[in-house]
Amino acid sequence: MPSWKLRNAWLPNKRPTVNAAQPSYTRGFLLALAAAALFGVSTPLAKLLLGAIAPGMLAGLLYAGSGCGLLLWIGFRRLTAAPSGEAPLTRRDLPWLAGAVLFGGVLGPLLLMFGLAHTLASTASLLLNMESVLTAVLAWVVFRENVDHRVLLGMLAIVAGGALLSVQQFGLGGPILGALAIVGACLCWAIDNNVTRPISGSDPAQIASIKGIVAGCVNIGIALAAGQHFPAPLTLLAAGALGLAGYGVSLMLFVLALRSLGTARTSAYFSTAPFLGACVALLLFDEHPGLSFWLAGALMALGVWLHVSERHDHAHVHEAMNHNHRHRHDEHHQHDHDFPWDGKEPHTHPHTHEPLEHSHPHYPDLHHRHRHS
Template identity: 60%
Template structure:
């Protein structure tokens, strides 16, 4: 299995499992405060990981963010780190956790739509059909949430969160060649601090330490480590396909919800789940293979020497470990299965 697929599915599993736990916590603390604690927990946890890596692990120096990366990262933090989590927490107060988990599948759809039509990433018929199945499933599930009179505000809030994260994903792809720990840590610390600041300004009462600790723990795994893995998936798969594999997250959330919260979904839920499962299967079985040309370029990222990295070094290297340095690619024409990763963002 492609390493990018593994990263994407692991990221999905961690984030999906966090949704039911957030559902439990959202009844004990305001949505804004909970969003802040989740992201601050991820930021603090990842900061400790960075410190441990620097002290105990002798690895190549990671590729740090550069000034041109900051506007992209700032936009990602505002959309995905501040607005998205607050909308999700609001939606969870009005929607069963299992249904909320499936609605989160729309993040992958919206991510792909932005990647295809705004950022001009390649897609084919199979990926489009898979996304269409997920859209239909989300529509069915949202319809089930419509009250007798009024608007399904819970479902709409979760869809809004998905749109915020779709913007976040596309902007984060722009910096995905940099250190994923640094990206996720900065995002967690800033987004968490802002959301907690908003909660304090609005006068929300601070929760007990047990709730704070549990929220930090959930945030570290469900938002911190999940984001690190997702950045790696973006690097290897491109935005739309990473979002497609991330669509597995809601199914993990559903399983945990059914076990942890004892929810019993109705028939409509299972129809939606089947459609979403079929859409995910279309993504997992997609293959993209054609003659393509690499233009000459110079960039910086962590890499090993493969078909795309055949260059000399002006420093000692053991010919085995991955390493990071500025390197040049010569023009190359060849054919192999590939994704729109950082080396395959060509026209079709």
């Protein structure tokens, strides 16, 4: 056996004893919170721009700024020969990516911009908590991701908060239509979150840049066809910069969190975004929400706490699997290499997981998508 292969081989009596789930969980938790912070602040800031940009055009510029900014980053990375260490997208990823672009990049932003134009910014920010609920429901019912009783109770609390906000805004005109549009945007993003999970092992910058460019072009085209116009150059740059941070970088961090936590739990942590957005909205705008706003906020806070305090531990079986993603040689990656390896970690290459049965705290990440009895 070549010396490099002998050096990389995992010996039976050298199996790692440190559980890799906790560091992965902590990293995913922090990534999801960072993604939430960027997106949460972007919502009230986007409302500031609505005075100078029509809703459809703003939706397009936000995503175009995201896609173009990340494309420049990818180009810079290649020019400097700095490897990303991430697995590239493949042809079999395209259907999932197309679904993410359609629902998350085209329909979702359009509905959100319409909703923002007819809803208080603080209320709109809290209504965005419906995204985590709808994401978890789809992950549980359609994609068979495990959701325990704490996550279910958390969803019910957030739904109750959303319903309370809708009752507060009840009417036959703009307010109720605005609230419904925001809930519709949340449903689109819930679909987006679930169809992004199967490709979360691929390069997040590539995913976010493609999504941003395609969605931005489509939304800008629709806006121009509807008679809307580009804003002044400085306003256009402001929209692009906001989109890069609130949509592009935020999406990259969200995809990375999906690897460690799965769809429902990542969205639960991400649901802290509306609270930050609501606080920023109260500072930026002369809004005076009533008692129902604070009651709804308390219900949603309870729901988020139930989500983030959930723990999951049981004996489970890993079936044999082949895939490609950035990884370290931890408890779940005990494979040899058929190529010279310099020993650096993390690293990326196609690899095979042998069947494995064990027990430890875990979440529905890339390697724990098993069914539960």
